[in-house]
Structures are given as structure tokens and as C-alpha cells.
Amino acid sequence: MGIPHLITYLQPYATANELGNCTSDDRVSAHRARSKVIIDGPGLAYHIYYRQLAWMTKSNNAFDASPSYEDLGKGAVTFLDELQKHNVVIDKIYFDGFLPASKEPIRIARLESYLKQLVTYRSTHSGTFKASETVPVPRPVEVWKLFDDAHPVPIHFSALPASPFLVPAVIEALVHSHYGGITEVVPGEADTFCAIRARTCGGIVLSSDSDLLVGDLGMDGSVSLFRDLTLTGTGDVPKSIRTIIFKPRHIATRLGLDDLQGLAFELSQDSTISFRAAIRRAKQLAQNVSSNALYQDFVSCYSAVGPNQTDLTLHVETMAGKQPADPRVSELVLQNRALTKGKMTSREVEEVQLRPRIYLPFLLDDPSRSSAWLTSSSLRAFTYSLLNLTIEALARPRTIGEYGRRGHRIVPTEVKLLSEDECEAYSKSLIERLQKARSDLGVLSNLDFWRTFGLYELCRWCKENDKATPPQDGLRRLVECENPHHAVLRWEDFHLYAQMQGLLYSLRMLQQIITEVRGAHGVKTMEASVDLLHEQLSELPPLKQLFPSRYQLGTEHRSSSYWRHVMTLMLSLLEEEFAETDATAYDDQEDGIAGHRELQVESSDAYWPIERPAPERKRRRKGTLDRTMVKEIPSDRHNNMYQVLDMS
16 A cells, blocks of 8 residues: 655655657667666556546446446557657566465455445445446547546546456456566566566666565666656657656665665654654664564565565466466465475464465445355355365365455455365356356357356356345346436446356356366366366456446447347246256155255355255255255354344
8 A cells, every 4th residue: 555655755856757758860869778667567557547537527427437447458558558659668567466464454454445435435326326428439548648647536436446357457458468478477566576677677667656665676776656657749749758766775875774664664653754753763773673573574575475475486377278367366376386385284274374365356236235246155165175176185274265345344254165076066067057058048149148147147046045036127237238318327236247247257267277277186086077167168258348338238239139038048047947956856855855955154254055954845956065065064153143144
């Protein structure tokens, strides 16, 4: 989240410079060294998002104003192209692939701030509200808008958090562009790798984060903020890009300090302190840094490279296939490799706090209901478990911590990891559903198939958990944009869309994890199932197609009758599956088995499969796991009824 006031205090010590120019005069260019930049990828993604959001002036609400993932990808590529047109050399583009455990409070605080925004927006828009009337016409990205920080984001547009899949969508766009060769998801924090690159190879780090001023950039390393980049010149063709450059080592020398770490530490401890007082304390701190434990912890955050803050040399390469590894998949893989490399027992793993964890993207769902991630929890549990099988049996963690929204709180949920037999059973069930859907929905395009399959899995979850399935018109609204001149936005539609996003993103995670585990020793016995899933999931479209904006849906030119037909096919497939399940339950009842049913329960700290008596008048429905996998929850884990039942 940056260091409070650090940029403001150091602004007078920065210098205004020309970053690049597009002059055609070779004599001028020959006497001016070309600037080389290292780009902080997450900073780039958020800069593009907010620059595009600032110009969505004809939108009525924050949902409609949010730029599409396609526009965000195009904006990032256009921004980099403009730098190159001005003779700026783009050296590397780094994205976070792992954040150390010390960042946990910051990550939770960030998620809590997102939740506060969403809850506030929900309270001020409690009923239905009108959609925007103007349908955006696709047009090329206007470059100058990406460099114009003077145009602020309207307050009502920033009322919601940024798009949940903003960073992976930008990574995807860059990897599939001419910048793919210099775009990396690194085994650590992006700003750490930016600092290392600047120190060893030279260059200016472009970022939005004041933390870069604290890292060791070397004697001549420098930082420039995206917000300070401006296009200058006459006419329609800008002649140069100007910016403000911070040189941390030079600034520290002018302040009488060895570096800026002590100053940053003092500002982080007391955000109300004056600049002069912070400098004075930093000089006092420099006399006895070794005995200050808080300072040592603070500094260690800027030198951590990999899991458990060790010097991990593993490099996260872009995974084969259509999908690059996004940051959350990278983080899972790196944690898994650290456990594999360490060869520790499960007890030792818990003692050193290396239990795997994941921070789910913050979905824009209805905060008055259960999290939209809940409907895809079993799919993610299978994904985590598949990766877990590649670890030696004695060292395998039994759970993974999944951080996300629970009501109006951000809390970790311990997801129970499956055994090899349980993974095999789940994989066969998923393959069967995918193959059946492909057969019955074969008339659809690949993109329409995956959207429809996401809705099918959503409805299937509702039936398995005895919840009402969404009405057909609500499902149709997810895949077909209403006429914007009389469209009404409903929170149930937003929640339904977020649930479908969660399901499809979970499938995307599974596709990338399968690419990682194929051929691993731990999954040899289920190699055939893994290969079949890899084949099926290799057809997943990119994020920009999977999650279109509402207006993009309206430009796909599919008739209402087409989507009514699709929904009919999907619901027929669903009814057919559960009719077969009910018939099986009836046969089981003859053998005295149907007196029990399986429930996937979300408790306060775990997803636990349990076995409980079912009402006699209800027939058992097949759950997400085979009956032989059911385990009884110890009674001492039940503190109240909310831990046993999902009271959404």
C-alpha cells in the first residue's frame, strides 16, 4: 500500500526530465541516450484501469463504467507502444508471482477496504437502478488519455473496487502480444525484481508504488511514477514524454542519510510525523539498527524473494497452452514446490507456517448474501488437492487456507484436501459432465458452450444443496444484454454473474494446475483422467471473452430466441441428470441406504463433507463426493448451528 507521505515529502528532491522523444532528427538522437525502463506490471494494470475509468463519462453507475477486460488489454499494449514510439527501451515487465507471509496484514487490509466499498455501494443502491443509456461504440484507444493524470476519476465511478481479474487479464494480453518475450510472472514481488534489475542492469523503474524508493536500486537507480508521465508537443503528434524522476540514493545523500529505508520506516510507524522529525529519527536509528527488531522486520520485506522469505531460485515460466499462469496460480505452484523441495513432514510444515494459502480475487457480488465463490468451492478443493498429490505423502498439508469474504468479514477458510482416491472420483465425475454437456450442447460455439456450462454447474450446485435454481429469465440476462434504453440493474443479476465468474475462473485455475502436474509421480495412477481433463479444459477461452462487459454481450448479435433455446437445452440436461440421480436413490432405498445423504457444509473454518440422516420423505441426491469418502465431523467442532448449516 506504499509508505504514507513518502512521495509528497520527496517530491521537491526529484527532477523533471524527458523520458523519450519521437524526433526524426538523427543528429539530435545521436547525442541523447535512449531511456531504458523496467515496468512494475501490477502498477501498469491499475494505471490503465483508472485512466480508462476516468473517461467513461457517459455511464450512469460504477458497474457500467468499469472498462472491459478487452479494453484493458488493448490499453496496456497501446501504452507500451507509445513508449517505444518515443524511443524508450522497455527492458522487462514484472508481475507478482508470490507474496511473502509478512504481507498478510496488508493483503487482508486491502480486501477489507474492497468489502467496505462494496457494502457501502450496496446500501446506497439497495433496490434496482437504471443502466446507462449510451452504448459505447468500439473505437481505438485514445493514447493521450492514458497519459493524462490531470483528468480525475469521477467519485461515483470509484465507489466500487477495481475489476476482480484486472491483473491476469492484462498479463494475458501482454503475453499474447509482441511484449510476450519480456513479460514475466516472477517467484516473488514484482517491485523486488524491478529493484534487482535496475541495480544490476540499470534503468528507470516505472511504478505506482512508493515502496520502490525503499528498495536497493543501486547508486544510479531511479523511479518514475506512471501518474507523472505526460505527452508534450504541438498538433496531433506528441514530440516527447516527460516525467519526474526520483533517484533514491542521491536524495538520501542530500538528506544526510545512507539510504531511505530508515526514513520510510519512521513514516510507516507514525503517519502524522513531520518530515524534519522523521529525518531526525532516521539518523538516530542508523546509529543502532541491529537492536531494533521492528526495523529489521520492516527492511526484510524489501529483500524477500520467494516463499518463506528464502532465496528461492525457481522461476515461474509461462505455462504451456493458451493460458499463462496468473499470479494466484503462480503462488500456489511456488508454495507447492517449496514443500516438495523441503521434504518436511506435515507437522513440520505447520510448525514453520508453510501451510499453503490463497487469496481469492474479490468478486463484485451481493454482500448481503453468501460469497459467490461458495458455488465453486468443491471444484477449487479438487484443484488444490491435485497439486497437493505431487508432494511426498508424509509432507502433504491436510488443508489449504482460502482467504475471502464471509458475510461482512474477510477470513480464511480451511479447505480440506482430498486423497488420491477422492481426486480420481471427482475427476471422473467432472469429465462425465463435460463430455455429456459437449454432446448435448454441441450446437453452440466454444465460447457459448463455456458460458452455458458455467450456468449449468451453478444450477447443479443449487440442486445439490437444496437451494432454488435461478429463474430462466435471470439466467438468460447473464448471457444476453437487455436493451440499454430500458434496462434495469438488479443485485440478483450481479450476484449470479459473480457466481458464474467464480466457476469459470476456478476451471481456469484447474486448467493451469493440470498443466503443472501432468507427468508428476503423485498423479501417475490417475494419468488418464488428468489427460482427459487437460484436453477438455484446453478449449477455455481467454478472460476477455469469458467475462465480457454487459455492453459487449449486447453487440454479439444473438437473438433472444437463440438464448431461450440454449437455456432450455441446459435445463433439460440438468433435469436429466437429477432424474437419473433420483432413480438411483430409489434403488438404494430398497437396500436400506437412502436413509442418509451427503452434504458439503461450510463451517467456520473448513469445508467438511459429513453424513447426516435425511428426512424420510426426501430421496437422497448424489453429492459432489462419493459416499465412501464421507467422514463425520467431530462433535466438538460444532459451536453453533451456523457452523453446521450455510445460512445464506
